[in-house]
Amino acid sequence: MTERTIAVNYLARVxxxxxxxxxxxxxxxxxxxxxxxxxxxxFEAFLRGRAYAEAPDxxxxxxxxxxxxxxxxxxxxxxxxxxIRVDGxxxxxxxxxxxxxxxxxxxLHIYLLHAxxxxxxxxxxxxxxxxxxxxxxxxxxxxxxxxxxxxxGGREIHPINVRVGGFYRCPGPEELADLRxxxxxxxxxxxxxxxxxxxxxxxxxxxxxxxxxxxxxEEYPFNEGRIESSAGLSIDAEEYESAFxxxxxxxxxxxxxxxxxxxxxxxxxxARYALNGDRLTPRARGVAREVGLENVVRNPFRSVxxxxxxxxxxxxxxxxxxxxxxxxxxxxxxxxxxxxxxxGAAATEAPRGLLYHRYELDAGGAIRTARIVAxxxxxxxxxxxxxxxxxxxxxxxxxxxxxxxxxxAIRNHDPCISCATHFLSLDLVRE
Amino acid sequence: MTEGSDxxxxxxxxxxxxxxxxxxxxxxxxxxxxxxxxxxxxxPGVRVVVFEGESTGLLDLWSGAGLxxxxxxxxxxxxxxxxxxFEEDFATFSDVxxxxxxxxxxxxxxxxxxxxxGQRPERLVVFGVEGVxxxxxxxxxxxxxxxxxxxxxxxxxxxxxxxxxNARAAAGRRSDA
Numbered sequence: 313m314t315e316r317t318i319a320v321n322y323l324a325r326v327x328x329x330x331x332x333x334x335x336x337x338x339x340x341x342x343x344x345x346x347x348x349x350x351x352x353x354x355f356e357a358f359l360r361g362r363a364y365a366e367a368p369d370x371x372x373x374x375x376x377x378x379x380x381x382x383x384x385x386x387x388x389x390x391x392x393x394x395x396i397r398v399d400g401x402x403x404x405x406x407x408x409x410x411x412x413x414x415x416x417x418x419x420l421h422i423y424l425l426h427a428x429x430x431x432x433x434x435x436x437x438x439x440x441x442x443x444x445x446x447x448x449x450x451x452x453x454x455x456x457x458x459x460x461x462x463x464x465g466g467r468e469i470h471p472i473n474v475r476v477g478g479f480y481r482c483p484g485p486e487e488l489a490d491l492r493x494x495x496x497x498x499x500x501x502x503x504x505x506x507x508x509x510x511x512x513x514x515x516x517x518x519x520x521x522x523x524x525x526x527x528x529x530e531e532y533p534f535n536e537g538r539i540e541s542s543a544g545l546s547i548d549a550e551e552y553e554s555a556f557x558x559x560x561x562x563x564x565x566x567x568x569x570x571x572x573x574x575x576x577x578x579x580x581x582x583a584r585y586a587l588n589g590d591r592l593t594p595r596a597r598g599v600a601r602e603v604g605l606e607n608v609v610r611n612p613f614r615s616v617x618x619x620x621x622x623x624x625x626x627x628x629x630x631x632x633x634x635x636x637x638x639x640x641x642x643x644x645x646x647x648x649x650x651x652x653x654x655x656g657a658a659a660t661e662a663p664r665g666l667l668y669h670r671y672e673l674d675a676g677g678a679i680r681t682a683r684i685v686a687x688x689x690x691x692x693x694x695x696x697x698x699x700x701x702x703x704x705x706x707x708x709x710x711x712x713x714x715x716x717x718x719x720x721a722i723r724n725h726d727p728c729i730s731c732a733t734h735f736l737s738l739d740l741v742r743e
Numbered sequence: 744m745t746e747g748s749d750x751x752x753x754x755x756x757x758x759x760x761x762x763x764x765x766x767x768x769x770x771x772x773x774x775x776x777x778x779x780x781x782x783x784x785x786x787p788g789v790r791v792v793v794f795e796g797e798s799t800g801l802l803d804l805w806s807g808a809g810l811x812x813x814x815x816x817x818x819x820x821x822x823x824x825x826x827x828x829f830e831e832d833f834a835t836f837s838d839v840x841x842x843x844x845x846x847x848x849x850x851x852x853x854x855x856x857x858x859x860x861g862q863r864p865e866r867l868v869v870f871g872v873e874g875v876x877x878x879x880x881x882x883x884x885x886x887x888x889x890x891x892x893x894x895x896x897x898x899x900x901x902x903x904x905x906x907x908x909n910a911r912a913a914a915g916r917r918s919d920a
Contacts, residue, residue, distance in 0.1 A: 437852060440859040448860055451799055458800070468796050
């Protein structure tokens with residue numbers, strides 16, 4: 313009997329602190345554990361007793377990379393609880409802010425975290441030695457996203473201008489017009505990015521994913537839509553907890569998620585693209601077609617192309633909103649006073665996938681309960697499934713090669729461990 | 744990021760002071776506090792930037808600048824509050840307090856990346872202030888707070904020492920205060 317253990321005790325190039333342990337006995341993969349040891353962060357408990365208006369700024373602190381997603385899901389859930397709706401220009405501005413976050417987050421992941429895997433470098437600095445133009449392109453894209461965040465959110469990290477009902481302050485038309493040049497340049501860089509990443513070597517792998525994402529009648533989804541899946545699910549966010557369940561595993565400080573009565577599922581760019589590819593702009597669809605991207609991508613390594621196509625879309629959507637912007641008369645919609653217990657749930661599309669928030673408010677408008685389910689939490693089990701399949705077909709690789717392959721497979725999904733613990737080191741045991 | 748005493752049209756080669764850190768991780772804020780403290784003590788034209796963003800943003804900030812004086816917290820090099828000055832030896836400097844994010848680069852990594860991409864200032868001087876408390880929370884620990892005046896003084900001297908006229912102007916403003 314032979315036992316082999318692969319251990320990565322601290323995963324690099326992911327957000328947060330985690331590790332991976334794989335145990336193989338007699339060429340059978342017995343155990344794959346994505347170990348999230350970042351401490352629990354208790355945000356749901358912090359929120360209890362706080363005024364509902366505090367939720368967007370408190371939850372934004374869950375993540376420095378996708379704070380907008382937390383603000384948006386919190387705002388929408390609260391607005392549903394309060395019975396108000398944000399439309400027109402304010403709604404457009406929310407989508408624009410989300411464009412900034414997607415561009416910034418995706419560019420960071422593609423160039424600084426994921427490209428080194430494909431091109432055989434340990435990190436982005438070594439990558440820059442041989443491919444300085446690629447890294448410059450990534451940084452320029454990221455900067456364009458950051459600029460949107462700064463103008464609309466007040467600052468690049470943890471924006472402070474979002475509130476229930478809209479914004480504290482709307483930008484003047486000249487402020488958005490000033491963004492146009494950098495976003496237009498970013499659009500051409502995003503198209504170059506699609507072509508650049510499509511040239512990577514991809515292993516021939518297909519996974520049988522159940523994709524879960526928002527689906528909107530007209531738009532590629534950011535803020536609104538029904539929660540749909542490739543297996544036929546179609547529900548309102550209020551029904552989320554009837555379709556999905558979280559559970560604790562001993563090896564992770566983050567809860568895992570499955571479909572009730574089913575198994576793992578995948579949220580994020582591949583899911584959004586599979587369910588909403590027809591909602592992309594013609595230019596984004598065109599560049600996807602040009603590089604031969606299939607309509608439904610089941611090879612997780614090709615998620616990097618989908619992410620790049622989403623950057624093209626986000627740049628185009630940002631330009632569309634900038635070009636038609638007229639400063640609204642008021643930066644927010646007033647909410648009625650809360651005089652009875654109410655509740656509201658919403659899901660929006662963080663760069664890494666569906667982000668669900670649900671709140672119950674008491675008769676004074678204070679938060680009684682909060683429930684937050686982050687994309688990485690939902691993807692954890694599915695990432696473990698990907699790894700189990702990868703290790704099973706790669707048993708003849710030596711330890712360093714298998715470890716590198718596992719880390720690459722994890723980074724396919726751009727996990728955000730800090731969000732999930734509201735993860736990586738690999739521990740491989742061969743028996 | 745908030746910018747300070749730079750005036751429009753100031754030449755890009757004017758000295759630049761950058762305070763780096765995270766205001767919500769106790770001693771990690773020492774660079775930010777030091778930058779605020781020197782803001783009114785520097786000769787006209789010297790830019791002061793309080794930088795709370797992700798470190799790749801430093802490349803655009805310092806690219807093409809003349810002298811850049813950067814203040815950041817460090818850990819594991821000595822007693823709390825100790826001030827370390829780095830210049831040519833910066834490439835070997837480990838500036839990493841306990842990690843709060845692995846998604847971003849450290850200042851050292853930004854410096855290395857800047858070298859590869861041709862996005863460095865003419866000269867970089869780093870003051871690393873030994874921190875002791877990097878858990879979530881606001882406010883410097885007593886030994887780090889006690890060293891803030893000395894950090895500010897070191898930054899002012901660094902900026903002004905190679906320019907006697909500027910040094911006199913800076914000294915005059917201090918005596919008026």
